[in-house]
Amino acid sequence: MKEEVFTFIVGGKAGEGVRKAGSVTARLFASMGRQVFNMDDYGSLIKGGHNFSVVSTAKRKITSHYINADLVVAPDKRSYDIHKGHLSERGIMVYNYDTVGEAEGVGVPLTTEAKKYPKPDLRIGVGAVATVAAVIGSDKEALRNLIKSEYPRDIENNIAYAMTIYDIVYPKIGNKFQLQRGDKERPIVTGNEAIALGAAAGGLDIYYAYPMTPSSSILHYLAAHDKELGVTAVHPENEIAVMNMAIGSAFAGAKTMVGSSGGGFALMQEAFSLAGMVEAPLLCYLGSRPGPSTGVPTHTAQGDLNFALHQGHGEFARIVASPGSMEEAFYLTAEMLDLVWRFQTPGIILTDKHMAESRVTVDIDAKKTRWPETATHSGGEYKRYLDTENGVSPLLFPPSKELIKWDSYEHDEMGVTTEDPSMIAKMQEKRNRKKKAVADYLTNMHTVNVYGNTGPVILTYGSTTMSVLEALRCREIEAMVVQPVYLEPLPVWELEKYKENSVIVVELSCAGQFASLLAEKVGIQPKAVIKKYDGRPFDPVELASRIKEVV
Amino acid sequence: MDDLATYAENTWCLGCGNFGILGAFKKAVRILEEKGTGREKIMISAGIGCHGKIFDYLKLSGLYSIHGRSMATIQGMKIANPDLKVVAFAGDGDAFGEGIAHMIFAAKRNADITIILHDNGVYGLTTGQFTPTSEKGFKGPSTPKGSIEEPLNPLALMLEAKATFVARGYPVKLDHLVDIMVQAVEHQGFSFVDVLQPCVSFNNTYKRYNALVEILDHVPDSYQEAISIAKRQDKLPLGIIYKEEKLPYHKALYGDWNPVTKRMSKEERIKRIEALLSR
Ligand SMILES: Cc1ncc(C[n+]2csc(CCOP(=O)(O)OP(=O)(O)O)c2C)c(N)n1
Ligand code: SF4
Ligand SMILES: [Mg+2]
Numbered sequence: 001m002k003e004e005v006f007t008f009i010v011g012g013k014a015g016e017g018v019r020k021a022g023s024v025t026a027r028l029f030a031s032m033g034r035q036v037f038n039m040d041d042y043g044s045l046i047k048g049g050h051n052f053s054v055v056s057t058a059k060r061k062i063t064s065h066y067i068n069a070d071l072v073v074a075p076d077k078r079s080y081d082i083h084k085g086h087l088s089e090r091g092i093m094v095y096n097y098d099t100v101g102e103a104e105g106v107g108v109p110l111t112t113e114a115k116k117y118p119k120p121d122l123r124i125g126v127g128a129v130a131t132v133a134a135v136i137g138s139d140k141e142a143l144r145n146l147i148k149s150e151y152p153r154d155i156e157n158n159i160a161y162a163m164t165i166y167d168i169v170y171p172k173i174g175n176k177f178q179l180q181r182g183d184k185e186r187p188i189v190t191g192n193e194a195i196a197l198g199a200a201a202g203g204l205d206i207y208y209a210y211p212m213t214p215s216s217s218i219l220h221y222l223a224a225h226d227k228e229l230g231v232t233a234v235h236p237e238n239e240i241a242v243m244n245m246a247i248g249s250a251f252a253g254a255k256t257m258v259g260s261s262g263g264g265f266a267l268m269q270e271a272f273s274l275a276g277m278v279e280a281p282l283l284c285y286l287g288s289r290p291g292p293s294t295g296v297p298t299h300t301a302q303g304d305l306n307f308a309l310h311q312g313h314g315e316f317a318r319i320v321a322s323p324g325s326m327e328e329a330f331y332l333t334a335e336m337l338d339l340v341w342r343f344q345t346p347g348i349i350l351t352d353k354h355m356a357e358s359r360v361t362v363d364i365d366a367k368k369t370r371w372p373e374t375a376t377h378s379g380g381e382y383k384r385y386l387d388t389e390n391g392v393s394p395l396l397f398p399p400s401k402e403l404i405k406w407d408s409y410e411h412d413e414m415g416v417t418t419e420d421p422s423m424i425a426k427m428q429e430k431r432n433r434k435k436k437a438v439a440d441y442l443t444n445m446h447t448v449n450v451y452g453n454t455g456p457v458i459l460t461y462g463s464t465t466m467s468v469l470e471a472l473r474c475r476e477i478e479a480m481v482v483q484p485v486y487l488e489p490l491p492v493w494e495l496e497k498y499k500e501n502s503v504i505v506v507e508l509s510c511a512g513q514f515a516s517l518l519a520e521k522v523g524i525q526p527k528a529v530i531k532k533y534d535g536r537p538f539d540p541v542e543l544a545s546r547i548k549e550v551v
Numbered sequence: 552m553d554d555l556a557t558y559a560e561n562t563w564c565l566g567c568g569n570f571g572i573l574g575a576f577k578k579a580v581r582i583l584e585e586k587g588t589g590r591e592k593i594m595i596s597a598g599i600g601c602h603g604k605i606f607d608y609l610k611l612s613g614l615y616s617i618h619g620r621s622m623a624t625i626q627g628m629k630i631a632n633p634d635l636k637v638v639a640f641a642g643d644g645d646a647f648g649e650g651i652a653h654m655i656f657a658a659k660r661n662a663d664i665t666i667i668l669h670d671n672g673v674y675g676l677t678t679g680q681f682t683p684t685s686e687k688g689f690k691g692p693s694t695p696k697g698s699i700e701e702p703l704n705p706l707a708l709m710l711e712a713k714a715t716f717v718a719r720g721y722p723v724k725l726d727h728l729v730d731i732m733v734q735a736v737e738h739q740g741f742s743f744v745d746v747l748q749p750c751v752s753f754n755n756t757y758k759r760y761n762a763l764v765e766i767l768d769h770v771p772d773s774y775q776e777a778i779s780i781a782k783r784q785d786k787l788p789l790g791i792i793y794k795e796e797k798l799p800y801h802k803a804l805y806g807d808w809n810p811v812t813k814r815m816s817k818e819e820r821i822k823r824i825e826a827l828l829s830r
Contacts, residue, residue, distance in 0.1 A: 187830075200820060205811065206810055208627075225827065229820065230815030230820060230823075232810050236626075236656065241653055241656070244616065248623065248624040248626065248627025249810075251631075252594075252632040254630075254811050271617065274620075398592070398594055400612070403610060405612060405613065405614075406615065407614075408614075409615060416559050417604075417606075417615070
């Protein structure tokens with residue numbers, strides 16, 4: 001690994017503030033103008049178990065955490081044992097002397113010191129942050145300010161504890177890794193925050209969701225900032241209500257979004273087709289975790305690609321897109337909101353836990369978004385399902401003197417139910433034409449990201465794009481990374497040119513769904529498919545060697 | 552000319568109780584218009600079943616929903632634009648089979664919506680199976696030896712779920728039903744109207760209902776009294792069984808906001824996003 005990256009891991013039981021310590025450390029690095037990638041590995045439980053947070057930082061762009069750390073803080077024996085194996089060649093283990101005893105590394109009495117204050121368990125994370133500050137040579141004033149802003153409860157005790165730990169650690173390994181300042185301080189967002197803010201930037205009015213990891217934090221974020229953003233966030237009884245309420249809201253003219261993960265999304269399928277039939281503009285967010293069924297709730301996978309592409313019964317246009325970076329998550333969500341309104345059909349933003357919940361420094365310009373443009377009724381008798389050339393009928397919202405009927409049954413242009421064969425055929429064709437209209441429109445848009453211009457072609461998508469780019473960076477491998485942002489319709493027109501290349505596909509799926517899609521739609525026969533399906537994202541070093549193996 | 556009718560062909564069986572519901576609702580709309588609520592503000596929805604066909608027969612805007620979901624559909628309309636009045640026509644299978652969770656939660660959160668239940672004790676459109684409100688012993692194609700389940704009591708269930716307006720009507724007592732419908736739509740909160748609807752093809756209850764219905768002479772003033780009226784077996788009391796003023800859901804959610812008419816400007820929105828990002 002090139003020395004330019006510094007990685008910190010803190011482990012511990014759920015409920016001990018491990019994830020908080022990771023995110024605060026990420027802030028510390030970001031405040032130095034450095035870039036950060038912070039990934040949490042945690043279980044589906046509230047207390048106990050083993051959680052850890054990895055924070056990697058560099059002065060340049062960084063798009064993955066690294067599993068081998070330069071500094072580990074282990075508050076307990078289990079963390080010590082697990083993360084001993086994660087130390088880099090130059091790595092230092094700082095462990096809690098009170099729980100681990102005599103061991104290799106630097107023992108610090110984290111618990112003894114914490115016990116001088118109330119709720120000692122909750123303070124261990126602060127100790128971890130203080131350790132990082134000492135090791136990277138950050139001064140005490142900076143640490144004090146950080147603790148003040150990040151641990152607003154019980155500030156004085158937290159500061160006192162942090163200072164004590166700093167003073168114990170500093171003489172032993174203080175300033176061991178002098179991290180340089182970077183170019184500028186950037187905001188840190190999770191993929192879900194980027195999506196929530198991107199939706200808001202794109203004109204979102206209402207968000208409906210039922211909690212399900214890893215999608216829940218969008219609901220939490222929008223509910224917390226509802227007044228500030230002028231967005232309404234609603235948590236109904238189940239995902240079926242979510243989807244049907246959202247369609248009702250779209251009928252009334254609200255820009256609406258829903259979100260869930262696999263199981264919850266499965267419950268939305270019936271109404272997803274309703275949206276297809278009534279031609280409701282509706283943006284859906286699908287955050288994947290390893291399935292099938294309950295699967296592994298708090299981990300990651302790209303196993304829902306086919307599910308997303310084939311969402312709903314019956315024939316109608318669907319739009320599916322998957323962002324390859326946090327910035328793209330922001331802009332793409334706004335763009336998708338525009339698309340579903342432009343074509344009045346449901347669309348899906350597909351990500352996974354790795355993107356949804358990782359925290360990354362970003363450069364986002366919120367002004368570079370626009371609000372949806374829709375075909376609107378301009379006078380005369382209104383026909384909801386007016387048969388048009390591209391299949392898109394003008395919209396009109398209540399209250400209106402005109403009759404506005406959206407119908408789940410097959411219908412005529414007025415939205416009145418029909419079983420007439422010629423009308424059925426006409427409406428099937430109308431909806432079908434929208435598929436072509438969407439594809440034609442996308443032809444003039446940026447639908448595929450290409451990074452690099454020489455070397456083997458690596459095809460990937462979604463969050464795995466971040467892993468691939470970091471793998472290439474860390475081992476200085478020359479390759480061309482091709483990432484379709486849109487997956488339905490798949491921009492075959494852009495991808496066809498790679499048919500003759502020797503292609504490698506990288507994805508987080510056991511069945512290789514992305515590779516199959518490329519074979520089926522584009523005719524790409526990859527030379528190798530690099531897969532991972534243990535619920536964990538790729539480590540860039542490991543991925544780099546797998547890429548080297550096959551090229 | 553009936554300006555509340557569409558050109559859709561009516562396919563209900565002759566004598567079906569749904570005709571009375573359709574006629575009553577048209578009258579109710581006209582009264583609401585006289586009282587100041589224009590028809591352009593009254594949105595309708597319906598589930599799938601014989602009852603749902605009312606959507607096509609009424610010249611009113613709305614969304615013909617799917618089986619058991621119309622109450623979710625209209626809640627979404629209301630949340631998006633609280634200036635609208637929203638009414639769902641539901642079937643007994645529709646509302647208390649597929650849609651029971653939505654019914655209970657809509658009542659629980661006092662969503663400002665109106666549900667008109669076409670309670671015929673049978674799945675009409677799918678040819679006569681038993682529903683959640685069918686009597687024990689009901690014989691239908693899926694229960695040839697008679698239903699072995701107890702029926703639900705829609706009125707008691709909705710009261711228990713904290714509905715703030717619960718009523719029962721009967722199309723044969725047309726003007727009485729019209730009055731209930733008007734009050735239900737005007738009620739600010741969750742209003743539920745259980746309409747005893749004979750199905751002449753699969754569950755002809757005219758005779759039984761004619762013998763048992765009894766118009767209440769007052770609106771009960773306690774919840775306890777309402778519950779006991781809802782549970783009466785000897786008679787089928789008609790009228791408003793319970794009414795309570797309570798803050799409707801959308802007001803509790805966002806006060807006087809309206810997501811579509813009071814939408815924040817793009818410039819303001821972007822400013823707020825930038826502020827959140829720089830925090
Ligand atoms: C999800 C779903 N399941 C089943 C059906 C088939 N279906 C259509 S109507 C109906 C029953 C209708 O009964 P009810 O709601 O009581 O309405 P009624 O016909 O009696 O007015 C069923 C089961 C459907 N349309 N959708
Ligand atoms: S089957 Fe019953 S409910 Fe349906 S139209 Fe005929 S009488 Fe009415
Ligand atoms: Mg019925």
